[in-house]
Amino acid sequence: MAALAVLTAGLAIAFRLWPWPDLLISALFHDPAKGFAFAGRVVWDGVLLANKAASVTLVAVGLVMVPVGLWRRRAEGSSAARYWGMVLLLYLIGPGLLVNGLLKHVFGRARPEQIVDFGGQAPFTAAWEISGYCRSACSFVSAEMAAGTALTTALAIGALWFDGRPAAGRFRGLALLSLGLLLLTAVQRIGSGRHFLSDLVFAALLMTMLAFGLACLLWPRTARSCTVQPRLNAP
Incomplete structure (x- = not known):
């Protein structure tokens, strides 16, 4: 957790002081005559749809499994209810409140396709720079990337949470698949000029x-150290 916080702070300073990588990477996918390479492409739009569908599916499973786990009233059921409760909280607080409810509104960053450099009318602003050039559905940060990351991290934590049980293998496999989908989603968002x-x-x-912060709070063995470790099967 501490390492992630330091990394985030360091990158925030770097992107704020030297924002040119944002323009450089987006320019690789942009043709002044044709626009962004992946905009409106069916295959890449399908990647985005798959990313959204996977998150909706995970949340739907969580909505079912939380009451099921509570109804069982056993150690295993209690552990499952806490895990799925963590998943629901992750999506509610992360993509829901933090990203769409706060960051997009506060920073008001125009999307790549909207800025002057790529044929739009708004000026470019750096990451973490507050502006008023966008009033709704703004660029910073990406809701699709937030949802995809929530999916991948939730599945990865699930593989550890249920380690030693048959479900752990399924969580690991799904986590790897979701990681691949997450990377494709990242390419789609840049290549379509949306982020x-x-x-x-x-x-x-x-x-x-x-x-991982939510896991620290809801996973008993990690409550003290706030460090997710394997083979922690406590209810």
């Missing part, structure tokens, strides 16, 4: 910190 590199980086870092 800058920093929008994705900070969405991923903030969600990862939030996920």
Whole structure:
């Protein structure tokens, strides 16, 4: 957790003082005559849809499993209820309140496709720079990247949470698949002109910190050390 916090702070300073990587990376996908390479492409839009569908599915499973775990009233059921409760809180606090409810409104960053450098009318602003050039559905940070990171980290934590049980293997496999989908989603968001590199980086870092922070609170064996370790099967 501390390492992630230091990394996030360091990158925040770097992107604020030297924002040129955002423009450079986005420019790789932009043609002045044709626009952004992946904008409106069916295959890449399908990647985005798959990312959203996977998160909706995980949340739906959580809504079912929390009451089921509470109904069982056993050690295993209690542990499962806490895990799925963590998943629901992660999506509610992260993509819901923090990203869409706070950051997008506070920073008001125009999307790449909206700035002058890529044929739009708004000026470019650096990450963590407050501006009023966007009033709704703004660029900083990426909600899709936040949801995808929540998916991947939740599944990775699940593999540790249920280590030693049959479900752990399924969580590991799904975590690897979701990581691949997350990387494709990142490419799609930049390539379609909807987000800058920093929008994705900070969405991923903030969600990862939030996920492991919630695990620290809800996973008994990690409550003191706030460190997620394998083979912790306490109810």
